[in-house]
Amino acid sequence: MNSSDQTIATPRRRLLITGVPPQKVIDRAEASFDVTLWREPTPIGARLAGEAQGHDAVLVMPGDKLDAACIGALPRSVQVLATYSVGFDHIDLAAATARRLPVFNTPDVLTESVADLALFLILAAARDTTSAERTLREGRWGPWAPTSMLGRSLQDQRLGIFGMGRIGQAIARRALAFGMQLHYHNRSRLPAEREAGAVFHDTLEGMLAQSDVLCICAPSTPELRNAVDARRVACLPRGAMVVNVARGDLVDEPALFAAVHEGRVGAIGFDVYRNEPRIDPRWLDLPHATLLPHIGSATTEVRTAMGMTALDGVESHFAGRPAANLLNPETCH
Known part of the structure; x- marks a missing residue:
């Protein structure tokens, strides 16, 4: 076989998900990325920088607190963040923007x-x-009474x-x-x-x-x-x-x-x-x-749709497509 006939496989991008989403979301993620799931029941917190080594993207849970120090410590391999939530008060968006790190959320679906x-x-x-x-x-419970x-x-x-x-x-x-x-x-x-x-x-x-x-x-x-x-x-x-x-x-x-x-x-x-x-x-x-223990989005349908929306954002970034769920569009300029 001539060298001209040989093709070099492009390495798949790596995605770290700091939780375990519904199986349909995992299947979708694994179709596009090499996926690492954080399976421990506690938030990843300060360990994120170490766990994210070698990953191109990170999908975090609402319980993960990403302050400026955490974002600053992320390895340079990480090119995009997404959060499994509509709210993003757990992420220092200004710090992410300063680092030119796009952040996606999951609006509308819940x-x-x-x-x-x-x-x-x-x-x-x-x-x-x-x-x-x-x-x-x-x-x-006693006898019925009018009052x-x-x-x-x-x-x-x-x-x-x-x-x-x-x-x-x-x-x-x-x-x-x-x-x-x-x-x-x-x-x-x-x-x-x-x-x-x-x-x-x-x-x-x-x-x-x-x-x-x-x-x-x-x-x-x-x-x-x-x-x-x-x-x-x-x-x-x-x-x-x-x-x-x-x-x-x-x-x-x-x-x-x-x-x-x-x-x-x-x-x-x-x-x-x-x-x-x-x-x-x-x-x-x-x-x-x-x-209630913060279950507003806790239906199978919604939690699945949230994961799909987050993945839409991550994939749009790597494809160079605009996405409505990008929180800091100035990172694309």
């Missing part, structure tokens, strides 16, 4: 799933289903949506089916056709005063951390319910605890917290509280 869970939490808070279930499980285990109907309750993005709008559509009155606060007013009849408030305080139920859907940004603090909780009508499907750092947790114990907040439904998964133990002592 909107409906999170909105479903938000409605579940609103219903659970209104009917105090956690307390009712505990009554049954602990054998304390036992009373909750609230959602009909005509005022729902205040803090953050009217895709998820907030999906929640609004669902809430209309329960006869709720809609209010929202956003950085700017939406076009009328996207408001679902909701009343816009240009201040958060103004919306809170009109909210029998507060649903937090805003993004985690430095400006919004602790946005729901003691002063703003005091703006709510007494006995209002608070639901959070966004990020834990939007809420001043000690202020919320105090408001629940005082009865200013009547019930809560939370899926997100500070310092997950090692949350403040005071959460567990709250009355009238439905607490």
